[in-house]
Amino acid sequence: MVGFIAKFQEYGLIIHDGGTSSVRIHFCPWCGQRLPESQRDRWFDELERRGIDPWEDEVPAELQDGSWLASPSPEG
Secondary structure (H helix, E strand, O other), X not given: OEEEEOOOOEEEEEOOOOOOOEEEEOEOOOOXXXXXXXXXHHHHHXXXXXXXXXXXXXOOHHHOOHXXXXXXXXXX
């Protein structure tokens, strides 16, 4: 089964270990088409820009799903 992490725009094969683990995939398992690039690095960059430590601080709701990607990036 394939899962989707909206805040990172990542697809992965779900690992049934009782947690939320998955193995990231880069291509669609059905058609072979390349999947969109991960936004994981950009997400962490945005947290850093806002002075948020994701391990210690509360992450704002707008950064917990994919809606933050609609905001213009600080680079322009």
